[in-house]
Amino acid sequence: MPGINQGPRWGTRPLGRRNFLVNTGLLAGAAVGGSSLLAACGSGSDSGGGGGGGDSITVGAEQGSPYTDFHKKNAAAFEKETGIAVKWVEVPHDNMHERFLTESIGGGGVIDVFQGDQPWVAEFATAGYLEPLADYVDSGDLDDFLPVGLETLTVDDTLYGLPYIVHNSVLYYRTDLFQQAGISAPPTTWDEYRVAAKALTDASADIYGTVMEGKNGIEPGAKFMDILQQAGGRVLDADGNVTFNDQPALDAFEYMLTVQYDDKTSPPGAAGFDNGDTGNLFLQGKLATCPNWPYIFGLGADESQSKVVDEYAVALQPGKVKQCAEVFSWGYLIAAGSKKKDAAFEFVKWAASPDMSKKLGQTFVNPVPRQSVSQAISEDAGISKATADAITVMTQSVAQSETIPSHPKWPDIHNRVSLALNNVMTRQNSPADELSAAQADIEKIVAG
DSSP: OOOOOOSOOSOOOOOOHHHHHHHTTOSTTOOOOGGGOOOOOOOOEEOOOOOSOSSEEEEEEETTOHHHHHHHHHHHHHHHHHOOEEEEEEEOHHHHHHHHHHHHHTTOOSOSEEEEEHHHHHHHHHTTOBOOSTTTOOHHHHTTBOHHHHHTTEETTEEOEEEEEEEOOEEEEEHHHHHHHTOOSOOOBHHHHHHHHHHHOBGGGTBBSOOOOOOSSHHHHHHHHHHHHHTTOOSBOTTSOBOOSSHHHHHHHHHHHIIIIIIOOSOTTGGGOOHHHHHHHHHTTOBSEEEEOTHHHHHHTOTTTOSOTTSEEEEOOOBSSOOOOOBEEEEEEEBTTOSOHHHHHHHHHHHTSHHHHHHHHHHHTOOOSBHHHHHHHHHOTTSOHHHHHHHHHHHHHHHTSOBOOOOTTHHHHHHHHHHHHHHHHTTSSOHHHHHHHHHHHHHHHHHO
């Protein structure tokens, strides 16, 4: 089972507040921020170009991604069925945004289909670099997708792609430790979670009931937005207004601080933890529960990497207002500059088809973007009960959650939220003061 981090990964360098302001153009004379930066092209492994004829298309995709490899290995069936040959331009993840942006600014013609990381979609769509799908899709087929899955690739009520992955964090919990503690079911509310975490914590054995990631980074920022959503809050409202400095965010920060410093049910030093740290702690048997991405399920079953084989299960994350977590996606998108849009859509449709969605969900133990596929997996006797149950819970988590706003400046907004998280969890700033500062910064990002 591939050990892959499925969370958002559009940047890698955490920023302090002053550097954040410089990098997002909020200080006089500053350069344009990371999500707008035009860098040199990543070379990738370019195996062919787009242009001319209708019997081949070129797909730009992430180099080294198990999902790219999955689609490449299965593409022969697509080619046989449609007569359309697929060529691949593979680009390292950190260069994808700039490579595709450069292609688009130049008018396109080389790449017909982009493998799209959701946070870029609004930026590319707003600039006119993506082809709307209204003239291609079958409305009846769209009804099969989870609504939030389509929302992840929709900008200003216009659909630009079909998701082949939708995912958010779920709660992994140790079934053996729950049984030993006399806890019959995973918690559904924050209050229940705090009680359970206290019962599950044994600091003398270096086992903690939960974990509160606080590092200044994209992954911890995404986990914080899970908690914000669970409290009923959003960074931006439906009209694009900044609503971060509000009671739900205050409740979210106070909850995390209470768990970390008063209950002491999260490991010391968690304010410096990232997603990889918490996942490894769970796999090493040091956490009784752990909010994390779907990829942990497969790693937990791998005896070479896990000390908790057959001793864990998956549940919805507990909440204050509702049980939910921030939804992210990947999808294939048609380049506006493509001369082969009809053929490109055939690929987009194939990658998100029921058959491919089921294969991908089973292969990676992922939530699935289609309702019919979720039902098919639950009824498939050839899939183990543990795997089917996990996919069902993961898909339910996605279905009842919300996604990030479709805003062209979202990566910069997300980075400022991540900085706020770290400032609060390291107690460099109070929740109230940090929310006030972050609100002002995000308002400037949105206005700029």
